[in-house]
Amino acid sequence: MRIVCSALAATALTLAGFAAQAQETVKIGILQSFSGITSLGGQQADGAVKLFMKKYGDTAGGKKIELIRRDTTGPNPEVAKRLVQEVVTRERVNLLIGPDYTPNTLAAAPILMEAKVPSFVTGAATTGIIGEKSKYSTRTFFAVPQLCRPLASYAVKNGWKRVYVAVADFAPGHDCEKYFLEALKEANGELAGNVRIPVSNPEFSGYMQRMRDAKADAVFIFMPIGELSIGILRAINDSGLKSTGIKIMGTGDITDETYIDAVGDAAIGTITTGIYSTQHNSPLNKEFVKEWAELNGKQRIGWGALAVYDSMRLTYDALNAQGAGKFDADKFISFVHGRTFESPRGPVTIDKNNGDIIQNIYIRRVDKVDGVLQNVEIESFSNVGFK
Amino acid sequence: MSAVLTVLFNGIAYGFLLFIMSVGLSVTLGMMNFVNLAQASFSMFGGYVMVMAMQWFGVPFLLTLPLVFLVIGVLSVVMERLVFRHFYNTDDLTQVLLTIGLVFMSIATATYFWGGTYQRIDMPPWLIGQREIFGLTLETYRIFLIVIGLAMALALILGLERTRFGAMVRACVDNRRVAGACGLNTGLIFALTFAVGGGLAGLGGALSANLLGLDPNFPLRYLVYLLIIVSVGGMGTISGTLIAGIALGVADVMGKYYFPQFGGFVIYVLTVLCMLWRPQGLMGRKA
Incomplete structure (x- = not known):
């Protein structure tokens, strides 16, 4: 009897734990290319996320940030589509950083639109892929x-x-x-x-x-x-x-x-x-370059890293603004679109109407x-x- | 006029580059009748051996060339003993599937050791820039490529097509059992030929890396060119490979100069026409 009781109690505790966790976690899907000849993009994304979380911690708006990493393997829309489906339906991610590349972005758009999952476009520069295709998309990269x-x-x-x-x-x-x-x-x-x-x-x-x-x-x-x-x-x-x-x-x-x-x-x-040079003359960038070198060593900073870093910035700011309560995709987007902030690359604004980026060139x-x-x-x- | 001559010179130099890159495949595919697509991987590793020798140990560029030939030659013998020799008697498709698999593995291996990025390749100062020759301003490295390419072609034609060793190789390929019965050590001869083919592929990679860039995707990117040159030239002839290289090189550069809107096309159109006209290749023997 005692054994049964404690087993029940343990189960109840675990369930309670799950419930608490589910409430307080925000899952971010990181869909980048981590293997093969395009793995440089994934390394840059990893470097940026690692640096951001080291600096700003792993909680925002009282919620714990959980990363779900998936490998798009390069410009590969079939793979990207399957991964997006998987992280959205099974992992129940709240938002996505990626997928990278234009074909991947296009393949992901209909699913994200339907599931109302905000995403950051960090590696696709084609015009016309932001706004019309998914109002939950935000571009932190650049347009051609x-x-x-x-x-x-x-x-x-x-x-x-x-x-x-x-x-x-x-x-x-x-x-x-x-x-x-x-x-x-x-x-x-x-x-x-x-x-x-x-x-x-x-x-x-x-x-x-x-x-x-x-x-x-x-x-x-x-x-x-x-x-x-x-x-x-x-x-x-x-x-x-x-x-x-x-x-x-x-x-x-x-x-x-x-x-x-x-x-x-x-x-x-x-x-x-x-859009960015490590030589950019601003105190914020000098700090960024110094911290990047301390964490990521000799690897140089590409534009993709900046796009991912700024996506993390926007995510944390939006979560902090939302505060406690359930993650709300629409509130998230209405906070991010129209926002102006200082990035290591210089001042950046997200277009209020279509979520595309406005920045210094x-x-x-x-x-x-x-x-x-x-x-x-x-x-x-x-x-x-x-x- | 000087523009035309410069373009012609550049075309010939490009032809020699194509020859240097594909002659290793010409030896294994043409002479040994073994479809080894992984020759392109040997080229890539040749490039990395050169870069490492120069960057880490300060070996001068010219000295890295025999070193690359040796290292990649040994590597290819090891691979031959471990893997390839078991597939000499299989059909072409099996060999293609096996070796393309090895190409993918080599790409992953190179990414693991050297990362996905492009290597920095610093040529010695005497190979950089241009020289004035007969009133033409020519690129030094291209002159160097022509000289090296000629030397390689000569050595190979004399060494493989005109010597006793060359005859032994051909005997082994034509009928291995009879050649063995005549007292030839066929295993050794195949291994040696494989080493020469691999070494040449490595050399091709080392010599072309300066112009083509070097990263783990090298084998897949240039494999098509190797196959084009070897099949247009004809299986089993070094001179055919050389002629095909120069013809396609000149046509490519001329095409890009005179008809830039179709420029990238010329090499493929010529290949198709040539294969329709002579399916066995320019210098190939009738099958």
Whole structure:
């Protein structure tokens, strides 16, 4: 009898424990790419979450934060969809950071909309995927036009009127080409020529000769993160095009901190637009960079890490504002959308109407700072939104 | 005029790069009749051996090349003894499935040891920049590639197609049982040929890493090019591989210069046409 009693008591206690826990826990699904060739994104996300929780603790608004980590394995919509379904229906996550990449974001949107689960878009830059598809989405990354437009007026202002445009031959490349050409026309610049480079392309010399023949003042480049960016910058240097004095411009992908060392000195002088540089001069960023290095060692900070870090910031702020009681997705979204806050990258606002991001876009030049290649900010455009 | 000549030179240099990358596969696939897609992984490991030797031990670039050949040659013999030799008599599909599996494993291995990011590759100063030759400004590294590629082609054509050892390899491939009955140690000959093929693949990786970048995804990204060159050139001929490399290299660069809107296409169109015209490859013997 005594045994039965204590067993019952124990069960009751456990149940009570569960109930209490269920009330006071907020589950965040972290859907990023943790394995294979895209695992760098996952490492950056892990680094950001770890740093944020070390600094601000593991409770917000009196609720304990619980992380549910899942591996999207890269731009893989089938996998992303299955994982979203799993964490939403079985793990009952309250919100998501991710999934990463545009195809993954699109695959997740209908489920999140139906289940009313807020999500942060931390790795997809395509236009039109925020707002219409899911009103529970918030983008903390950037949108392609934010980066593609500013360099047109900057080039013309500096007297580099004739611009050669080279983009990668895939959807975001075509997008970026369109936005840049529009902006170049508005700024009264002149198109010296343009070319679309195949996404699988180990050889650039034919394109280099064309750029040389076009006698442009500057070349504008949009390439996806990876070997194409490294390849084209090295080709411009090796072919001697760079020493003709042509200015090299592009979106920040081509000089991303996570592989700029592989480009090497060929990158020096390249002018890019970016949302964040570790060189950003603000007390908040200096602290962020210092703490990141203490925790994550030599790994450099990419934009994805910033997007995840700011998503955590918004989450904690929203939970604190909600206080006790059950997690409310609609309250969460109405707090986050329209919010302005200071991020290590500078001031950031989440658009009240569609949840997309409004932020400063910086013009940076690659230079060696204490022997390390860095994107040094030289000018900034304030509060650039998505047009 | 100088633009045309420069483009032509760049095309030839690219052709030599394609040759250097694919000659290892040409040896194992063409001469030994073994479909080893993992040659591309040997190339990647060759690149990593070069990078490590240079960064960690300060070995000069030129010295890393024989080192890479040796290390990857030994690695491929080990793999041959452990895995590949059991599959010499299986059909092509089994070999493809086996070796593509090994490619995926090699990608995971490289990510584990060196991380997912791109390696920093610093060439010695004398290989950087451009040189003036006959009034043309040519890239130094491309000149270097042509010189090395010519040397490799010559050594291989003389060594594998014209020597007793080469004849022994061909005898073993044509009919292993008869070759064995004639007193040839077929196991040893296959292992040695495999080592040469692997070593060459490693060398290809080390020489191309500077232009192509080096990360764990290297094998999958460039495997298609290796297969194109070897099949266009024809199985089992080094000279065919060289001719195919140069022809496609020149066509690719010329195509990108004159018709940039179709530029990326040219290499594939030519491959299809060539395969329709001569299914056995440019220099291949009729099957």
